Amino acid sequence: MIKNIFQSRKLSGLCVLSILLVSVTILLLTNDTIDLFPYLSLPYLPRSSLSVIPTSTPISSPTNDSSPPLESPVNQTRVDDHPDDQGLELDWLKDDKQWNVSLKIDWKRCESPDYIPCLDNTKAIKKLKSKRNMEHRERHCPERSPKCLVPLPQHYKVPLPWPQSRDMIWYDNVPHPKLVEYKKDQNWVRKSGPFFVFPGGGTQFKDGVIHYINFIQKTLPILDWGKKVRVVLDVGCGVASFGGTLLDKNVITMSFAPKDEHEAQIQFALERGIPATLAVIGTQKLPFPDNAYDVIHCARCRVHWHGYGGRPLLELNRVLRPGGFFVWSATPVYQHDEGHRNVWKTMESLTTSMCWKVVARTRFTKVGFVIYQKPDSDSCYESRKNKDPPLCIEEETKKNSSWYTPLLTCLPKLPVSPIGKWPSGWPERLTETPVSLFREQRSEESFREDSKLWSGVMSNIYLYSLAINWTRIHNVMDMNAGYGGFAAALINKPLWVMNVIPVEGEDTLSTIFDRGLIGIYHDWCESFNTYPRSYDLLHSSFLFTNLSQRCDLMEVVVEIDRILRPGGYLAVQDTVEMLKKLNPILLSLRWSTNLYRGKFLVGLKSSWRP
Known part of the structure; x- marks a missing residue:
């Protein structure tokens, strides 16, 4: 009888335990606020011409890599609470063999840590007939953009934060002492221990x-x-x-x-x-x-x-x-x-x-x-x-005529009022309709919608939901800036934004300047006119889908890697198909990546070099 009682109690306990396990499982599967897959990156859809290796296997940097360790965010794929996006993401996660995969690319190092492809093309510069008018300092891009990775200077360090960096920088990050000697009587810069110090002279x-x-x-x-x-x-x-x-x-x-x-x-x-x-x-x-x-x-x-x-x-x-x-x-x-x-x-x-x-x-x-x-x-x-x-x-x-265009020998006619009038004072000009958009009713409406959109997206997603440490961000580039809404939404942050307008797209750069922001024209099929390791954050919104029709995506990513500092971020909003192509390339560079809502990809550049 006692034996039967024990057996009965044992069965009852097992039933209770089973019910608890089922309840917890249902809760986990139905609760959108619980992240079930905290360490997942985008999968790669294999192509026959490219082999893949799983990034779940730890990859160590070469022993001669003297760069400092940089903190990395956790790779994470967030499950969106929007049904359409959630279903799409969960489809990606069904086959765990496609999680965290990378292209197997035999990356090579460039020769110089300061390499700028379109300004260091010695072969093209030697062929110039004249250097009288600084032709040798203009852009001379190679026929194909190089796919090498720029090495770090020896003993490179994480840059000093702003505003400390305005007054002093690490000597090892920009080891060029000649300027100190050349300008020693003009108080431009002096060397002080491991630093360059800028006294504010000139x-x-x-x-x-x-x-x-x-x-x-x-x-x-x-x-x-x-x-x-x-x-x-x-x-x-x-x-x-x-x-x-x-x-x-x-x-x-x-x-x-x-x-x-x-x-x-x-x-x-x-x-x-x-x-x-x-x-x-x-x-x-x-x-x-x-x-x-x-x-x-x-x-x-x-x-x-x-x-x-x-x-x-x-x-x-x-x-x-x-x-x-x-x-x-x-x-x-x-x-x-x-x-x-x-x-x-x-x-x-x-x-x-x-x-x-x-x-x-x-x-x-x-x-x-x-x-x-x-x-x-x-x-x-x-x-x-x-x-x-x-x-x-x-x-x-005509508009968009400043890219590889000879200097004028004439005076452009001045725009008539109200287009030619001086913008409102700062900061009012940031939010008022830019004077360059007058007479263009459709553009005015687009501008207002764009401003409202970026204000919401910035506060709801970029600042708080993505794996970006904004306290480390100061030099920012928006790779396709549109009306400058991304930069405008960041105006109260201690940073600045270089707004880039691709030459193949709509010319909105005048609008950006009217708003009191700065920007520049560029073709992303070519190298940008800047030194390596110049920016903390690069941002793009549906740029890569358009670029893929003209450019080699791999070359664009290599240029991004050149421009970004170790520990810098790439924030991309694009189509699912483009993010699937982009993520494996970033992983092959030993970057950490993070996906949010299946639409936003954030990459963190490491200090790894081949």
Whole structure:
């Protein structure tokens, strides 16, 4: 009898236990808030021409890799609470053999840690007939983009955070000591132990860059940094102390200089966390739209404005906003020997022919500059007795015409009001309808919808739901920026965004500048004009699907790997099919990847090099 009681109790216990197990299983399967698959990445659909290896097998870096360990987020695939997307994702997860797979690619290292394919094409540069007008500093891309990975400098370290990086950077990250010696009397940069330190001096900043900037506004109060003036172009920028200091005044500056002029000055600027790009005023237009910048600045920038038939100054005129200002800080302004007087007279003649007027001039040796103002209407052009330079015909100034296009020898007609009027003050201009969209009702509606969309997506997804550590983000690039909605939604974050407009798409770059943001034209089938390890985050929204029709996806990913710093992020929104193609390539680079809702892929670059 006692035995029967024990057997009965045993059966009852088993029944209760079974019921509990079934209940827990049902709960797990039906509760969308519980992540059942916390370590999954996108699968790869095998193609016959490519072999795959599972990334579940640990892959160690080469023993000679001296780069520091970088923290990585957990690879994770989130199950969306939207039924359509959830079903699609769960279909991917049925066959565990396709989880976490990578292309087997025999990656090679590039020769130089500072390799820039379109600026380091020595074969093409040697074939140039002339270098008189800086042709050798312009873009000369190889026929096929290289598929090598740029090595890290020896002892490379995680960059210092902003704003500390503005004043000092690791020497090992940009090991170019020649600039210290070359500019030792001008207080540009000095070496202090393991750091480069930037005291805020410059060729024309004898009393420091802060004093220089304040003196410019004191001389011409209408400039009103950070209110009337928001977007500035700094030509021949040195180590970009001018642009870096203006950030404190809510002014964003596009600093540019040629590669290797004064050795890696743009690399210093980007490592400091200051917006900058590699460019030169040679024989081709700068990759910016017409009428873009509020102010253009040149402090001993070594550009012969009157040379090459005056084309360099005509190029400044093209990108300067109607009514905008050119601050020229140079010795011909205040030196009185014959050579300097001749340069001044030539400059005076050229600016007069362009209808620029002098609105301020100082002749102090420490801070000597002249400020010109561009006209805001065509009336002066039409009243000139000598129509030289002539007005451009419409074909010469059409939209999207700044990519591989010769410099103008004419004056573009100025846009009529309201398109040609000065934007509202900052920060109002960020959210108001850009002046470049007037007369285009459809574009105005698209702009408003775009702004609303990005505001929601940023707060609901990018900032809090993706595996991105925003405290480490400062240098950001939006690879296809549209109206600049991504950048606008991040405006209160301590970072800046380079808004890229692909040359094959709709030209919205003028809208971006009207909003008080900066940007540039580019073709992503080619290499970008920047040093390796320049950015903390690259973002794209349905870019790769369009690129795949013209470009080799592998080459684009290699370029992204070149631009990103170790520990940097790639955030991609694209189609399911494109994410399936993209993820295996990233995994082959030993990146960590994370999928959110089957639509957003985040890749974290490691310090691994082949």
